[in-house]
Amino acid sequence: MGSRDLLPITWKRDASEEEYERARVGRVFNHRRPDRYPVAIVEAEKEAHILQAVQLAQEKNLRVSVRSGGHSWAAWSVRDNSILIDLGNYKQIQLDEKTGIVAVSPSTTGRMLNSMLREKGLLFPGGHCPDVGLGGFLLQGGMGWVCRGWGWACQYVKAIDVVTADGQQLRCDEQQNEDLFWAARGAGPGFPAIITRFYLQTKPLPTHIRSSTYVFSKKHFKIALDWVRSIAEAYDRDTELVCVGLSLPDYEDSVVLVNLTTFKKSDDDAITALQIAEDSVPSGYLEKNFARSTSLQQEYVQQAQANPERHRYCSDNAYIDNNSDVASVLEEAFTTLPSRKSFALWFAMAPSSRRPLPEMALSMQSDHYLAIYTIWETAEDDSRCQRWTRNVMSKIEPYSVGQYLGDSDFQVRNTKYWGEEQGKKLMQIREKWNPEGRVCGYLDSGDQSGVKGLRNRL
Numbered sequence: 001m002g003s004r005d006l007l008p009i010t011w012k013r014d015a016s017e018e019e020y021e022r023a024r025v026g027r028v029f030n031h032r033r034p035d036r037y038p039v040a041i042v043e044a045e046k047e048a049h050i051l052q053a054v055q056l057a058q059e060k061n062l063r064v065s066v067r068s069g070g071h072s073w074a075a076w077s078v079r080d081n082s083i084l085i086d087l088g089n090y091k092q093i094q095l096d097e098k099t100g101i102v103a104v105s106p107s108t109t110g111r112m113l114n115s116m117l118r119e120k121g122l123l124f125p126g127g128h129c130p131d132v133g134l135g136g137f138l139l140q141g142g143m144g145w146v147c148r149g150w151g152w153a154c155q156y157v158k159a160i161d162v163v164t165a166d167g168q169q170l171r172c173d174e175q176q177n178e179d180l181f182w183a184a185r186g187a188g189p190g191f192p193a194i195i196t197r198f199y200l201q202t203k204p205l206p207t208h209i210r211s212s213t214y215v216f217s218k219k220h221f222k223i224a225l226d227w228v229r230s231i232a233e234a235y236d237r238d239t240e241l242v243c244v245g246l247s248l249p250d251y252e253d254s255v256v257l258v259n260l261t262t263f264k265k266s267d268d269d270a271i272t273a274l275q276i277a278e279d280s281v282p283s284g285y286l287e288k289n290f291a292r293s294t295s296l297q298q299e300y301v302q303q304a305q306a307n308p309e310r311h312r313y314c315s316d317n318a319y320i321d322n323n324s325d326v327a328s329v330l331e332e333a334f335t336t337l338p339s340r341k342s343f344a345l346w347f348a349m350a351p352s353s354r355r356p357l358p359e360m361a362l363s364m365q366s367d368h369y370l371a372i373y374t375i376w377e378t379a380e381d382d383s384r385c386q387r388w389t390r391n392v393m394s395k396i397e398p399y400s401v402g403q404y405l406g407d408s409d410f411q412v413r414n415t416k417y418w419g420e421e422q423g424k425k426l427m428q429i430r431e432k433w434n435p436e437g438r439v440c441g442y443l444d445s446g447d448q449s450g451v452k453g454l455r456n457r458l
């Protein structure tokens with residue numbers, strides 16, 4: 001076997017059950033575990049291991065799947081007839097201080113990257129949850145901090161390094177292998193190669209972060225959403241606006257929380273940005289907290305609490321048609337949550353959603369992003385919680401123009417993910433670079449989609 005002896009690999013047939021399970025799902029966030037069993041798991045520590053794993057898959061005629069942060073809700077990395085390449089032990093962050101471009105390995109998380117960048121007065125608009133891997137997040141587009149104002153996280157990708165399905169190591173950017181670079185910004189978990197490094201443009205760090213919250217009873221959901229929706233498009237560009245249906249410890253019933261978080265260079269700027277909401281909030285709220293001082297680290301802690309580890313999850317999402325009565329469409333999702341830990345979220349996407357996007361696969365957006373995160377603890381609740389999610393989403397679907405790949409599960413629901421032209425182009429690029437389906441594609445029901453990919457139809 002030569003140097004391959006050094007490959008950190010766990011074979012299903014040789015490992016103890018405990019060791020195999022650790023390698024198969026130990027880094028998967030969702031504790032609703034999949035019934036899918038890779039033939040082997042390579043826990044890559046360096047780029048050479050990724051290449052070796054692809055060569056091994058070629059020899060054995062197996063597929064390869066990839067895991068960066070393990071946070072895809074449907075555990076897309078765990079596949080039958082495959083070698084799973086887990087990038088958790090392959091860690092690299094290198095900043096070029098002259099250009100502000102940082103080279104990162106795909107298992108780097110938003111929190112890791114931003115704690116390093118903070119020292120240098122820089123920020124990257126990664127995922128809200130601290131431990132999401134940049135790999136899966138950026139491939140889908142990446143709804144990071146202040147997406148409505150700062151754009152999609154993938155718009156900050158300047159180049160990528162990949163290992164292709166046939167074992168070539170390539171740099172992809174605007175000048176070389178442009179089609180792979182185009183696909184890497186929006187293909188999601190059907191990207192036809194393995195990314196080994198992202199080169200990301202960072203931003204100057206806004207040092208003054210403040211947040212306002214307004215809590216309404218759920219019977220006032222429509223008043224709350226109509227209000228925040230009415231101010232969203234013209235609102236300050238450094239401010240994130242969300243409306244969440246959730247349970248809070250002080251309230252027996254679930255409530256509706258409107259939150260605005262602003263990222264500014266000075267306290268005065270931050271307070272001014274939040275004042276517009278403060279001056280227009282409708283009466284009848286249960287409590288409010290105006291312009292609380294916060295930090296990215298504190299926000300990460302709150303996000304991690306809202307998405308607890310070792311729980312069972314299902315999520316679904318929809319871009320709601322700009323012309324619909326959004327509050328009426330979302331009311332059931334926000335006011336009938338099936339467990340105290342579950343939440344429904346409306347995320348303001350305008351004005352970003354109204355700007356033309358650069359040339360890239362990501363091409364689906366509307367002003368209103370809805371996501372449902374159903375969270376529970378034990379297997380007995382699996383069918384009740386999943387049924388609630390499917391039922392609520394089936395009523396929202398007619399008002400939807402498509403879906404974000406990030407919070408979707410193609411085994412449950414298939415819809416539109418890209419514009420017409422972009423969807424076709426993406427499937428052609430996938431076929432060109434991965435003609436044999438060596439790299440696992442989109443995980444639909446029965447894992448059938450292969451090279452063909454998704455239908456991309458409402």
Ligand SMILES: Cc1cc2nc3c(=O)[nH]c(=O)nc-3n(C[C@H](O)[C@H](O)[C@H](O)COP(=O)(O)OP(=O)(O)OC[C@H]3O[C@@H](n4cnc5c(N)ncnc54)[C@H](O)[C@@H]3O)c2cc1C
Pocket residue numbers: 029065066067068069070071072073075076077078087106126127128129131132133134135136137139140141142143144188189190191193194195196307406407
């Ligand atoms: C608690 C929580 C909070 C979240 N918050 C946000 C948020 O704020 N914004 C947002 O946009 N999304 C968010 N998400 C969704 C998240 O971005 C996606 O689930 C994403 O796929 C996770 O990336 P990952 O690398 O951690 O996942 P993984 O499961 O490791 O990867 C998902 C899939 O992406 C592909 N992939 C990953 N890395 C590579 C690579 N190097 N090369 C080729 N293909 C690769 C593979 O198909 C892989 O199976 C959240 C998810 C969770 C669980």
